[in-house]
Amino acid sequence: MKLFASASILLASTAVAVASPCSEFTVETAGKMAGKYPQQYELLEFQEATNCKVTFSQNPEIEKLNALIIGNKALGSVTERLPSEPLVVAPYEAVGVYGGVLDGMSNATEAGTSDLLSVRHVNLVRFADDLETIVPNIAKDYKWNDDYTKLTFTLRKGHKWSDGAPFTSADIVFWYDNMTRDPKVVEKPKDMWSAGGEPIVVTAVDAQTVEFSMKAPKPGLLSALATNYAQPFQPKHFLGQYHPQINPKADELAKAAGFESGYDVIGFYYGGSDWKDVPSPLLKDASKIAKLPAAVVPTLESHVVVEDTTEGRRVVANPYFHMVDTAGNQLPYINEIRETYVPENEVRVLKMVNGEIDYKSQSVSLPDAPTLLDGQEKGNYAVDLRPTIGLASFAFNVTANDEEKRSIFANKDFRLAMSHAINRGEINSAAYFDLGQPSAYTAFDPAPSFITDEQKNYAIAFDAEKASRLLDKVGLKDIDGDGWRDLPSGKKLTLNLQFSTQGLPTTVAELVAQDWSNAGIQTVIKEVTSDEYRAAQSANELDVLAWNKGQPLPVIQGSAKDFVPPYDDFFGLRVGMPWVQYVDTNGAEGMEPPVWTKELAAKIQKWQSLVPGTDASNKLGHELVADVQEQFLMIGTVKAPAPIYHSNKLKNFSTPKTSSYDFYRVYPYRPQQWFLTN
Numbered sequence: 001m002k003l004f005a006s007a008s009i010l011l012a013s014t015a016v017a018v019a020s021p022c023s024e025f026t027v028e029t030a031g032k033m034a035g036k037y038p039q040q041y042e043l044l045e046f047q048e049a050t051n052c053k054v055t056f057s058q059n060p061e062i063e064k065l066n067a068l069i070i071g072n073k074a075l076g077s078v079t080e081r082l083p084s085e086p087l088v089v090a091p092y093e094a095v096g097v098y099g100g101v102l103d104g105m106s107n108a109t110e111a112g113t114s115d116l117l118s119v120r121h122v123n124l125v126r127f128a129d130d131l132e133t134i135v136p137n138i139a140k141d142y143k144w145n146d147d148y149t150k151l152t153f154t155l156r157k158g159h160k161w162s163d164g165a166p167f168t169s170a171d172i173v174f175w176y177d178n179m180t181r182d183p184k185v186v187e188k189p190k191d192m193w194s195a196g197g198e199p200i201v202v203t204a205v206d207a208q209t210v211e212f213s214m215k216a217p218k219p220g221l222l223s224a225l226a227t228n229y230a231q232p233f234q235p236k237h238f239l240g241q242y243h244p245q246i247n248p249k250a251d252e253l254a255k256a257a258g259f260e261s262g263y264d265v266i267g268f269y270y271g272g273s274d275w276k277d278v279p280s281p282l283l284k285d286a287s288k289i290a291k292l293p294a295a296v297v298p299t300l301e302s303h304v305v306v307e308d309t310t311e312g313r314r315v316v317a318n319p320y321f322h323m324v325d326t327a328g329n330q331l332p333y334i335n336e337i338r339e340t341y342v343p344e345n346e347v348r349v350l351k352m353v354n355g356e357i358d359y360k361s362q363s364v365s366l367p368d369a370p371t372l373l374d375g376q377e378k379g380n381y382a383v384d385l386r387p388t389i390g391l392a393s394f395a396f397n398v399t400a401n402d403e404e405k406r407s408i409f410a411n412k413d414f415r416l417a418m419s420h421a422i423n424r425g426e427i428n429s430a431a432y433f434d435l436g437q438p439s440a441y442t443a444f445d446p447a448p449s450f451i452t453d454e455q456k457n458y459a460i461a462f463d464a465e466k467a468s469r470l471l472d473k474v475g476l477k478d479i480d481g482d483g484w485r486d487l488p489s490g491k492k493l494t495l496n497l498q499f500s501t502q503g504l505p506t507t508v509a510e511l512v513a514q515d516w517s518n519a520g521i522q523t524v525i526k527e528v529t530s531d532e533y534r535a536a537q538s539a540n541e542l543d544v545l546a547w548n549k550g551q552p553l554p555v556i557q558g559s560a561k562d563f564v565p566p567y568d569d570f571f572g573l574r575v576g577m578p579w580v581q582y583v584d585t586n587g588a589e590g591m592e593p594p595v596w597t598k599e600l601a602a603k604i605q606k607w608q609s610l611v612p613g614t615d616a617s618n619k620l621g622h623e624l625v626a627d628v629q630e631q632f633l634m635i636g637t638v639k640a641p642a643p644i645y646h647s648n649k650l651k652n653f654s655t656p657k658t659s660s661y662d663f664y665r666v667y668p669y670r671p672q673q674w675f676l677t678n
Helices: 043-050 062-067 114-120 169-180 221-227 236-242 250-256 262-270 286-291 345-353 366-374 403-409 412-420 424-432 464-474 506-518 530-538 553-558 577-584 595-608 615-631
Strands: 040-042 087-089 101-106 125-127 134-136 141-144 150-154 201-206 209-213 303-308 312-317 323-325 336-341 381-386 391-396 494-499 522-527 544-549 634-636 642-647
Touching: 040 043, 062 312, 101 114, 114 336, 125 221, 134 141, 134 221, 169 201, 169 209, 169 236, 221 553, 236 250, 236 262, 250 262, 345 366, 366 381, 366 424, 366 642, 391 412, 403 412, 412 464, 412 634, 424 506, 494 506, 494 530, 494 544, 506 522, 553 595, 595 615
Parallel strands: 087 323, 101 336, 494 522
Antiparallel strands: 040 087, 125 134, 141 150, 150 209, 201 209, 303 312, 312 336, 381 642, 391 544, 391 634
């Protein structure tokens, strides 16, 4: 089946005699040998292809690491811990060595953390490193029906959670029915879990088979699973004991642990969100952990959280992880990941220059590149540039609480004026060293074939005179003679532009603010943490919204968030928050959204039901971009490459093809096979 590119050439199924132990087989030495999926194999498939017998080995320190996982019992043998059908992955360069600590840093507890989350992340499937082929991960395999209304996953026999309990299809059904679709756990399910406006139905056929059934075709569901941080499984054996729908004595059990109800315990562990770096119980209230079965929820990831403070996080290797290398060594190779929180960009750059960390991508922007490049030899690290998905974008709060500002921001002529006031050529030179390309926001990024050059360049020409004429037309004139344009009522107009370096470089924010000030609109900028920015954005308190924005086609095929209010999730650029409130409360609160918002939502839903690449899909995709630009909520600036930093001690590291939250950082590049040398 070919969806966003097919799997590789199938291995011949002819049986061969299993002979000697397997040697150090890598991607570099693979030659023409290819499996059903690139660079990974099922155990039997690999043994037949190589005529060898895989013998399993473990990290010599795994028992010490397991002892750090609160609630875990003593370990059995590695053969007992692995699935009977482990996933065999080919290392890039060499079979690695065990041990070491991967040092990394983030901005704060829930800011800039997806770098290291992506190192340990798993899902049912993932994109291979070609960013085209979708391959199994937690799942052993997957299969679509003919019309993309049913997606079936086969799981691995003997797969276990990080506490040793069995992982089965019941954990997927529990996640969906009792977590995602229970409003007492998750207030509102994501649109990716619906198709044709109706909820997906998840059914366990047997312990190793689960079906996702849809009322309408949704071929993008698979790519959504391959890229999203949300994991469609939760441990029923662990969280289910506190769920009243699963255990009639859930509340009684919870009260014995000092909680009011079972739902309170679930919230203590799960936090009402599938974002994985919400504070764990270790940070929330360590005193309660003694009365609970474990400090954190059991996981299927490569590493398990064992420490969580306001200064950082520590995770250790999962003794039940389902991957092995081609020599039979259980992955991951790296013992620990230590994540330090550093809110100041200057300090983060200094730590990188000093060689104090091993890997960093998120929040490293092109303006930092010269400093980082100068320190490579002394710091024993490398810096690579690669294309970025998305571009620094701005939006005005069309639902601002101030009624007069709201009227101005909602006027498209104002937004066009502010776009033409931006000198993107100067931004490209000053912030991106002329390595970027001025571009409009088109939602899809990189641009599919159905996006025209006209759409890529919509309203991006720097034209100060046109901007001035449009601002005059809107009624923004200098009434009091102080050199700044005022609101039509005569009240002072000041734009407060808050930004986070996680969302866009400081230089870009400064240049845009200066351009708008040059147009007569007084603009004041303030750098804040991403947490502060998101809180203010959620509360509808910002005049201007600013973040990197744009997603690849496969992601949009599975998630409509960029086409329905508020036009992104919690972590991105959102505008029109009161519109969502109005819909969610049936008009009791918020502001009624314009008619076009419903029309656009219906159109993206229809587009998602089409097979990508077909004429019908391309035609409707072009119309979607035209509609987005007709409303012109988002103002794009410049698409530019971004740096990625990695220590020379870090081996089996493959530079990502993109700087991309959307492909989930390094997830496609199998970071479980990274290892460290002295």
